[in-house]
Amino acid sequence: MNVDALDGRLLFAIPKKGRLYEKCIDMLSGADIQFRRHNRLDVCLVMNHPIALVFLPASDIPSFVGNGNVDLGITGHDVILEANMQDKVTEIQRLGFGKCALQVQVPEGGPIKSVQELAGKRVVTSFEVLAGAYFDNIDSEMQLTGDNKTKIQYVGGSVEAACSLGLADGIVDLVESGDTMRAAGLHAIATVLDTEAVLIKSSVPKHAHHTPLIGLITSRIAGVVAANRYVVCQYNISRNQLSAATNITPGRRAPTISPLEEENWVAVSSMIEKKAAATIMDELVKVGAKDIMIFNLDNCRV
Numbered sequence: 001m002n003v004d005a006l007d008g009r010l011l012f013a014i015p016k017k018g019r020l021y022e023k024c025i026d027m028l029s030g031a032d033i034q035f036r037r038h039n040r041l042d043v044c045l046v047m048n049h050p051i052a053l054v055f056l057p058a059s060d061i062p063s064f065v066g067n068g069n070v071d072l073g074i075t076g077h078d079v080i081l082e083a084n085m086q087d088k089v090t091e092i093q094r095l096g097f098g099k100c101a102l103q104v105q106v107p108e109g110g111p112i113k114s115v116q117e118l119a120g121k122r123v124v125t126s127f128e129v130l131a132g133a134y135f136d137n138i139d140s141e142m143q144l145t146g147d148n149k150t151k152i153q154y155v156g157g158s159v160e161a162a163c164s165l166g167l168a169d170g171i172v173d174l175v176e177s178g179d180t181m182r183a184a185g186l187h188a189i190a191t192v193l194d195t196e197a198v199l200i201k202s203s204v205p206k207h208a209h210h211t212p213l214i215g216l217i218t219s220r221i222a223g224v225v226a227a228n229r230y231v232v233c234q235y236n237i238s239r240n241q242l243s244a245a246t247n248i249t250p251g252r253r254a255p256t257i258s259p260l261e262e263e264n265w266v267a268v269s270s271m272i273e274k275k276a277a278a279t280i281m282d283e284l285v286k287v288g289a290k291d292i293m294i295f296n297l298d299n300c301r302v
């Protein structure tokens with residue numbers, strides 16, 4: 001691609017592979033950012049906006065954005081802290097995916113039951129900055145100094161194998177479902193950090209003329225995030241049970257209430273969190289709601 005083709009375009013960094021990749025592509029599609037990635041090229045032009053997408057390793061995105069090489073990016077909150085870029089990037093929006101926790105893990109049934117018991121021993125991780133800061137605190141609480149301090153060793157992957165290989169007494173690694181941890185015979189004894197994917201921009205943007213476009217993209221992505229998070233709940237209820245029902249579905253702003261042709265009955269429509277939908281429907285049935293329906297949102301602006 002001719003470098004001039006990028007002139008004046010907003011550069012938007014997307015993880016090139018890994019856990020965040022597919023969800024990022026879905027998010028771009030939901031925000032109607034149209035592109036074709038030829039031959040897995042790492043830079044591609046957006047067809048319907050003056051934007052170029054740059055596909056980068058998730059771990060490099062904080063520094064590219066923080067140093068102003070690209071204008072916007074998506075990566076994990078954990079990755080930003082691990083890159084020590086929290087002062088140079090602004091987290092504009094949490095994206096509701098890539099949710100997991102960075103946890104301290106030790107062998108199940110082994111002698112170590114707490115981080116205090118692990119302190120001073122060997123810890124293997126891919127997150128040496130975050131794990132280092134976490135154990136620095138524990139070490140100073142326990143007054144461990146010099147050779148008695150916790151030994152943090154970096155490995156690039158397969159961290160969960162470190163204990164059974166005899167490299168480590170404990171590890172610090174990401175946990176989502178817990179399957180990897182359990183399969184390796186480990187269990188968590190502490191959480192260092194909860195994380196999810198975030199949309200970021202430079203705290204000191206280099207290209208002021210991109211501000212309106214960043215605003216537009218942010219608003220579209222916020223719409224996609226909300227559409228993934230909420231559903232519309234609609235039901236019929238008799239007026240004397242209305243306040244009990246709307247206490248269950250207060251809506252984001254307020255419920256919409258429409259009269260029905262049947263006397264003393266109304267229809268209620270409210271946005272509710274998708275993850276609470278089943279429980280909310282159970283509660284609505286208990287207060288006498290009928291014809292309860294849940295509608296997914298394709299997209300929204302809220």
Ligand SMILES: Nc1ncnc2c1ncn2[C@@H]1O[C@H](COP(=O)(O)OP(=O)(O)OP(=O)(O)O)[C@@H](O)[C@H]1O
Pocket residue numbers: 015017018019020057058059075076077078079097098099100156157174175176177195196197
């Ligand atoms: N199991 C998981 N569930 C949810 N999100 C995860 C999970 N594992 C990682 N993430 C998120 O995705 C980010 C990138 O992780 P991933 O393992 O995909 O890295 P990667 O860039 O593919 O690196 P590599 O494949 O070289 O290890 C993590 O920092 C975290 O924010």
Ligand SMILES: O=P(O)(O)OC[C@H]1O[C@H](OP(=O)(O)OP(=O)(O)O)[C@H](O)[C@@H]1O
Pocket residue numbers: 019157158159160173174175176177178179180181
């Ligand atoms: O709790 P779980 O749902 O099992 O997920 C946790 C695993 O996911 C991540 O690794 P990933 O599978 O992305 O591969 P990696 O080890 O190559 O980073 C992480 O490093 C854990 O190993």
